Amino acid sequence: MPEPEPAGRRRLTTLLIIAGVLFALDLLTKCLAVALIDPGESVPIIGDVARFTLVRNPGAAFSMATGMTWLLTLIAAAVVVGVIRIGRTLRSLWWAIGLGMVLGGAMGNLVDRIFRSPGPLQGHVVDFVAIGWWPVFNVADSAIVCGAIALVALTVFGFEPDGTRSGRKHTDKTA
Template sequence: MSGAPAAFPRRLPWLLLIAAVVLAVDLGTKALVVAKMTPGEPISIIGDVVRLTLIRNSGAAFSMATGMTWLLTLIAVAVVIGVIRIGRTLRSLSWAIGLGLVLGGALGNLVDRLFRSPGPLQGHVIDFIAVTKWWPVFNVADSSIVCGAILLVVLTVFGFEPDGTRAGHDDDGKAGE
């Protein structure tokens, strides 16, 4: 037995379901944007505060790692492998949600890097959500990764463990010494 309380069932199915939903929404919105929008012709949603604008991004947010798509692809593959490894023993629903968001987002951008032009391992990620003129354009996958990462940091700060226990607490829920 892994030592985790039997009261906490494994949460891998939840992690995978959340990742699949994020991936489907990400790929669906990207397909819609590519089919309906022209690069350089933004659509205003809320004045200049929120716009849709089609961008093909070879790097990461804030123009970091531009032209290093192969490296970003390897990082995304490592994230996917790491999340799946953690997910196999996961017993916390909150951790499953956070990791599912990260996994779905990583897979969404990985699909772009693997299969979009200019070619395999060099594909540009489709970004289309613009909030103000000073924030980088992003997509559903990016939002999912950020929200998942924030949730995981909050869980860690407050001592919630992936196995469903809480750091500093005994099995009976009382604070440890």
């Protein structure tokens, strides 16, 4: 009978599956947005509250650091490498989910920065979801924000990446 797979390997697999699914969903939705929405056009989904609007963003969230696309590219690449390194040591399912979301989103926006115009390491990220007054965003942005919120919540409530819980003497396997 084969030996069971170590928990760390399973958590890395979970992280990579979540990241892969989110990356593929981000890529698909960006391709559809570019193909179906004209720049400057606003397609209402729920009145004026939710709409699709194609925007090419050279900066970070909320269009900050627009002149530093090359630096944002390097930061995104560092995040990808860092998450994969941390993922190899994970024992916590919830940390794997949160980090998988961050990784999938970082990869989605990194691909835009590398391959989209105006050129390598200078590419503009495709954003297309507009909700109310909130800045236009994409699936990758949502994944990064939701993953980061999950990781902060896990940290605040004492769940460690190794599956233990701060202040507890036993291992909490549900984390």
